[in-house]
Amino acid sequence: xxxxxxxxxxxxxxxxxxxxxxxxxxxxxxxxxxxxxxxxxxxxxxxxxxxxxxxxxxxxxxxxxxxxxxxxxxxxxxxxxxxxxxxxxxxxxxxxxxxxxxxxxxxxxxxxxxxxxxxxxxxx
Numbered sequence: 781x782x783x784x785x786x787x788x789x790x791x792x793x794x795x796x797x798x799x800x801x802x803x804x805x806x807x808x809x810x811x812x813x814x815x816x817x818x819x820x821x822x823x824x825x826x827x828x829x830x831x832x833x834x835x836x837x838x839x840x841x842x843x844x845x846x847x848x849x850x851x852x853x854x855x856x857x858x859x860x861x862x863x864x865x866x867x868x869x870x871x872x873x874x875x876x877x878x879x880x881x882x883x884x885x886x887x888x889x890x891x892x893x894x895x896x897x898x899x900x901x902x903x904x
Contacts (some may be wrong), residue, residue, distance in 0.1 A: 782808040782893040784876045789898030792866055800898060802876030806897040808893070809852060813879040814859040816902075817888060818849060818872035825875070829861060830885040838885045866902045873897040 788800040800816065808814075830838045831849040837850055841876035859876060870888040876895040883890035 782796050782812075782878055784808075784893055784895035786874065786876050786879060786895045786898040789900045790849055790857060791903065793903050794867060794902075796861045796866050796867065797864045798900060799864070800874055800876075800900075801885070802859040802861075804878065804893075804897060805809065806854065806857040810854050810861060811881070812893075813883065813885055813890075814850075814852060815879065815885060815891065816861045817875045817877060817879045818840060819875070819897075820869075820872040822875070823872075825888050826872075827886040827888070828874070830879075831832075832885070833881055839850055840886070853854045861870065863900070866900075868902050868904045871902050873899050874889070 785803045786860040813832050817829040819825040827840050831850045847865045851860045875897045877891035878893040
């Protein structure tokens with residue numbers, strides 16, 4: 781059972797930046813597809829970005845349009861989500877998740893492990 785722990789959320793004004801972190805067991809970070817999802821109040825969970833164990837990344841281009849960057853530091857057993865040019869519509873709880881390699885990265889059902897989430901609030 782892999783434990784994922786998110787941090788770095790908070791309150792920021794429109795146009796600001798935040799960096800989210802997801803700490804996980806090293807084996808998980810190195811061998812699983814790691815992803816970020818988000819869920820706004822009253823809405824379904826939405827895919828944000830994923831990084832495979834070999835490095836290729838996938839983004840929800842419609843939502844993040846080059847503003848967000850996912851990365852992984854195997855030595856620190858941590859996955860990051862750098863969020864720039866934040867907008868009020870980015871307000872949500874952000875979740876870190878891990879999936880077996882080869883599963884569809886954009887599907888929440890692909891992911892075996894989830895963190896508890898971290899709140900991001902962007903004011904207008």
